[in-house]
Amino acid sequence: xxxxxxxxxxxxxxxxxxxxxxxxxxxxxxxxxxxxxxxxxxxxxxxxxxxxxxxxxxxxxxxxxxxxxxxxxxxxxxxxxxxxxxxxxxxxxxxxxxxxxxxxxxxxxxxxxxxxxxxxxxxxx
Amino acid sequence: xxxxxxxxxxxxxxxxxxxxxxxxxxxxxxxxxxxxxxxxxxxxxxxxxxxxxxxxxxxxxxxxxxxxxxxxxxxxxxxxxxxxxxxxxxxxxxxxxxxxxxxxxxxxxxxxxxxxxxxxxxxxxxxxxxxxxxxxxxxxxxxxxxxxxxxxxxxxxxxxxxxxxxxxxxxxxxxxxxxxxxxxxxxxxxxxxxxxxxxxxxxxxxxxxxxxxxxxxxxxxxxxxxxxxxxxxxxxxxxxxxxxxxxxxxxxx
Numbered sequence: 001x002x003x004x005x006x007x008x009x010x011x012x013x014x015x016x017x018x019x020x021x022x023x024x025x026x027x028x029x030x031x032x033x034x035x036x037x038x039x040x041x042x043x044x045x046x047x048x049x050x051x052x053x054x055x056x057x058x059x060x061x062x063x064x065x066x067x068x069x070x071x072x073x074x075x076x077x078x079x080x081x082x083x084x085x086x087x088x089x090x091x092x093x094x095x096x097x098x099x100x101x102x103x104x105x106x107x108x109x110x111x112x113x114x115x116x117x118x119x120x121x122x123x124x125x
Numbered sequence: 126x127x128x129x130x131x132x133x134x135x136x137x138x139x140x141x142x143x144x145x146x147x148x149x150x151x152x153x154x155x156x157x158x159x160x161x162x163x164x165x166x167x168x169x170x171x172x173x174x175x176x177x178x179x180x181x182x183x184x185x186x187x188x189x190x191x192x193x194x195x196x197x198x199x200x201x202x203x204x205x206x207x208x209x210x211x212x213x214x215x216x217x218x219x220x221x222x223x224x225x226x227x228x229x230x231x232x233x234x235x236x237x238x239x240x241x242x243x244x245x246x247x248x249x250x251x252x253x254x255x256x257x258x259x260x261x262x263x264x265x266x267x268x269x270x271x272x273x274x275x276x277x278x279x280x281x282x283x284x285x286x287x288x289x290x291x292x293x294x295x296x297x298x299x300x301x302x303x304x305x306x307x308x309x310x311x312x313x314x315x316x317x318x319x320x321x322x323x324x325x326x327x328x329x330x331x332x333x334x335x336x337x338x339x340x341x342x343x344x345x346x347x348x349x350x351x352x353x354x355x356x357x358x359x360x361x362x363x364x365x366x367x368x369x370x371x372x373x374x375x376x377x378x
Binding site for chain 2: 042043044045046047048049052056080082083085087089
């Protein structure tokens with residue numbers, strides 16, 4: 001802790017856009033989620049089952065199922081029932097879409113990426 | 126009769142003006158023959174020349190691949206998406222099928238959202254992945270094609286042919302029967318150079334050019350050129366000069 005009472009994570013995150021910091025804290029707690037967000041950002045009109053999304057994203061079905069469901073709970077994705085299939089697609093909510101755009105664009109910056117990776121590795125304080 | 130122009134130089138002439146409205150049109154060929162380019166061009170041309178928004182339904186390539194390929198022809202698909210004139214949708218055949226069977230499903234939603242008039246389905250071959258019995262596969266694909274028509278879409282459906290050169294394996298007649306037109310793309314070898322050939326094999330309810338034309342993918346997309354002259358057996362992949370066939374047939378050795 002420093003004189004302001006901040007630990008290393010706090011100091012690292014201090015100059016981050018507060019919206020993105022909040023997004024990291026509440027929504028992205030795994031690299032799988034980060035990968036999924038990037039995948040849907042790059043392929044915004046994808047609609048598919050967890051099994052097929054896992055195949056496209058180069059992950060296993062088991063590895064992403066929980067994260068897809070949590071991203072849906074957090075409003076990043078939409079979860080719909082199609083017959084006996086659960087399918088996921090990117091939310092149509094313009095505010096969330098803007099936040100995702102900002103997050104992915106920010107993560108192209110190395111410094112931001114390092115901070116975000118540190119945040120995920122450390123877990124939520 | 127009103128036609129839906131593809132915008133592909135030479136092809137609309139072969140189709141007597143273009144595809145029939147709300148029709149399903151199969152384009153079959155080996156990898157790299159230009160099936161997807163033909164489909165993308167059909168979608169792009171519809172948007173920019175006729176203000177007819179389009180959907181691209183991909184079961185295989187990532188949308189990024191379409192954006193990149195389109196860019197190489199000078200077509201800005203990302204901008205068209207931002208303008209709500211295009212959607213490149215990645216999904217699987219089982220989800221598409223279920224989505225089209227459901228009232229207000231995802232595809233229907235997207236069609237309504239942008240007022241889509243054209244669709245590229247790339248590719249129909251992936252329906253075979255559903256591992257259904259042939260009769261079920263036929264019913265599934267037929268239902269899918271009909272639902273596209275129900276949405277008022279004019280569709281280009283691509284299908285892979287595995288043979289690169291030479292006689293292609295016999296196609297499943299199912300697809301040929303259910304579509305309104307059937308275009309074949311083939312590689313042909315002429316004097317050690319591989320060229321591309323295009324043939325309109327069938328066009329329901331309309332006359333069409335029965336010739337086998339040369340085609341090329343240029344910086345502007347697919348272009349259909351003049352017929353192959355003085356050759357026969359083009360679709361076999363290894364055409365003969367007609368004079369050789371004549372000699373073989375008529376001149377005693």
